[in-house]
Amino acid sequence: MKLGKMLKAGAFALALGVAATGTAIGTASAQTLTVGVRGGPESMDPHYSALGVHADAMKHIFDTLVWSGDNLQIEPGLAESWKPLDDTTWEFKLRKGVKFHDGSDFTAEDVKFSIERIPVVTGPTTLLIYVRRVKEVVIIDPHTVHMKTDGPAATLPNDFVRLFIVSHKAAKDFSTKETAPDGFNSGKATVGTGPYKFVSWEPKGDLVLERFDGYWRGKGAWEKVVRKEMPNDSSRLAALKAGQVDLVNYVSSADWQALKRDPKIDTFLADSVYVMNLQLDQREQTPKVYDIDGKPLAKNPLRDPKVREALDLAIDRQTMVDVVLEGLGTPNNQLMPKGFFGWSAKVPERKPDPAKGKKLLAEAGFPNGFQMDLYCTSDRLPGDGAICQGLGQMFAQIGVKTNVNAISRSVYFPAQAKKEYSIFMNGWGTLTGEASYTLGSMAHSPAPELKLGAFNRIEYSNPKVDELLQAAGKELDDAKRKALYEQAMDLIMADRAYISIVTLQTVWAADKGKLKMAPRNDEDTLAYFITPAK
């Protein structure tokens, strides 16, 4: 009986067209924005996780001192301005008149409380990396704080884009490892200054939010926001087409071309922060490269610049984008997406030339090529496994027999950290939008004492690059720092120990004419910045 009614309702709605289907079956209405997201938060405690999907959800409820704009440029947030006072002190001037959801005022006390709370409550995907430079927070007056750092920290404002401010009053009793999850997940401590108030959340389920009318940027367009976690790309898109949700993120490259032609759907495209990088082990001995018959080699051929260039010349980046990613990416020649702070226009464009690659290999002493095991993640970023197989095809063209291993990230990263691979590819996201984060981790020689080179898993070492990066890290003048990073980038890319292939792009899809949005580089889907089309 119920079923029959429902089917009738469905058929009726179908007759009225897609717009009506939304109201008949889904929960959508003019004032509610229902978003199907691929990944959701891990907790309602903003300090628990540093994951992008976590921050995406948290930005609805909480604010940060420093705001990261659509293109990751840093802008004033809860802090109106900031400046370095000396080598180890940054001054932050806080915004006045900002209210928390419970009506209390936002002050310096909340900033100090939030920063000091992080080391206590953070989970394994730790936020510590964003506040580890801060030694002490000194309150000067209710709207001025001084951050004492452990040395010159030129990029401290960039580190703060994921530093969420919680209310020190509401969160006071919920700031130990045991009490924090219960306090925040129940909503008792989930009091922020953000555009939306917390209503309810279930892990891997729905996050329901209600508009906060006293928001300092002015109140948002949607009265209610529901973020439904739908990890399967096809199911998420099907939910959009069936009218269950108004907007979905991460449209897969497989669906994008067809969606662009769909008259009932609007799509929004942005460059992501992720670049796919091939990484070539630079140690004297390397485990996974062999001669053409599979026997071990006396020395690591990847240390030969000619071999590295040959591999680079084998890669047809345009085909990678056009075929493997079906257009959802752009060819790239360096470790960061175009336009980021430290991106260099001087790095030459990379064009495929397999014939020349073959010649270089012969000159390097491999006229018949060699054999290697290529490792990549297959479940971390869109297209990673497919790009990996594409690389295998392309390397075969210059006579390098490639055994492709596209594997789960839960196997890949532990082994990669133990340096078990010789040649491997994974994506790297320049989450802060500037070079110190990316180049400092990947391109500096491993130097734990300087907190540099932590992710340099190929032991790449160029003294000149190290020098430039160290100088840039201490340079507080933006223009000079930028020039130093660009120089470093030129050198790194010329060495070809890191071979960048493509920048991934991200697509959102929405019901036609439903809404307007400026797609963000950091892939966030922020309801406050999405407005109804009418």
Place this chain on the structure above:
Amino acid sequence: MIDTSTPLGRFWAGFRENPVAVAALTMVAAIVLVAVAAPLIAPQDPYDLGGLSLLDARRPPGHVGSGGYVHLLGTDAQGRDLLSAILYGLRISVQIGLLAGGVALAIGASLGVTAAYAGGIVETLVMRIVDLQLSFPAILLALVLVALLGQGKAQLVTALVAAQYAYFARTAYGAATAERRKDYIEAATATPLSRARVVFRHLLPNCMPPLIVVATVQIANSIALEATLSFLGLGLPVTEPSLGMLISNGFVYMMSGRYWISVYPGVALIVLIVAINLVGDQVRDQLNPRLHR
């Protein structure tokens, strides 16, 4: 003509009466043949990355690729000829099904028969473990084992064997308990024959009929289980796609109308499993003594 004086002859005579089962058996035989001969008849070696071209990727059935031949069933996202990929995929599926089924049969039957013959503490222990495992869903066990062992054919077969041997052990135990009470076993035990000889030469062969029935079902189950694990991303490596992997890789293209990447491997998989199950069904009906009273 068929010699109905031997058990096999009588069996075949019965089998022939069911045309559906005969057709299914023919289909199974054809698929096994095709799977064995895949490297000879497939237009392309789908595992040789050097022989693929990305420019041929996701072409619909009938497309003439850069290799100069027609891709009868289209190509996948890496430019693989789907027909070749399916033939090789069938090869993997059949291989894994037979291997996992065979090893599980060997281990399970030995355990079951030994337990039945030995009795006492061995019997209790073995059958308790088997019963417990039987109630535990095979998919979950296989899932955890594959996560534990990692990717690869050997690991997958190990996981499937571990998940399935219990069915054989239970069946063999049941048959052997009934069998050992019979006079000839009592008589054999009384002779100076070694115990192992009694178990494996006398007891086991007489437990075979029900085991064969379970084996057909379990081979089909192994194949389906492998496909499911691959679908969940825990199966074989992507560079050597099994049928399950092909289906799962192709599914992302279903919404955009490129159905062939997922549908044809799916059809191949279903035909294979249905055919095996149909044969198994007939065998079961024929070997079930209670239906021939």
Place this chain on the structure above:
Amino acid sequence: MAGYVIQRCLQAVVVMFVMSVIVFVGVYAIGNPMEVLIPLDAPQDVRELIIARFGLDRPLWEQYLVFIGNVAQGDFGRSFVYATPVLDLILSRLPATLELTLAAVFGATFIGVPLGIWAGYRPDAVSSKTIMGLSILGFSVPTFWVGLILILTFAVSLGWLPAGGRGPTVTVFGIEWSFLTPEGLSHLLLPAVNLSLFKLAMMIRLARAGTREVLLTDTIKFARAAGLSEGTIVMRHVLKLIAVPIVTVFGLELGSTLAFAVVTETIFSWPGLGKLIIDSITSLDRPVMVAYLILVALLFVTINLVIDLTYAALDPRISRGAAS
């Protein structure tokens, strides 16, 4: 009888203890969760701090003892990914899975058994052959494939039913159920159908095999000879005689479906236990994996125990045989 009950309960406790060791060691061997969870760009000092905080720097046996000690106090630990107590996480997912499972298994039983009896009763009728053909199909076609086709047909092409997720819920007895609202029911329909197909095929085959055997027995021959109507024979004798294996399988299936729902839940984004376990395997969320597997083991040990005890109650020979 009392002796038998105690003996079986003790066995169950020992089994659970062994299972807990196997699960703990097994999950430990799968991999170090911190390698996946700690951000790639975290420096070594931060890394060590976090590993120590979660107690993962200690030897395995010590971790196990701490774990068992906590479990004895009803604490299964906290999820690495979600920070919340694992037990809460699992219990919050249980109603969704239970609802789906019950709908699927009940549906399969109430449709499958009559069809199976019919097919066994008239084995040579065309309708019976069709039923059996379909049951083989249901048995053979992998669940994930059916799920995909269902979504494409009913959600995408026809737009009749939602593609995934769970509908709005109503709280009854403190538990949230979605089948009580029309919209919740519409969300439940496709996944329940998907999950029940395999069970349906199984119930049909079970009922058919049982019926065929029962019809050949003397009981039925006598009943027929006594002139009882065919309807009475089927309803009174056949159904009664095949009930025991069907009820047994029903119980076992209820249990195994709870875990087999993994595939269906993944495809339909159903927020149940199956999805939780798959997610925890991929993110190596050790506490969730351990607790889930131990609870599943507990479930099956309990089901086995209940079945054994029920059999013993029904058939006194079993308990006497075991006690002697």
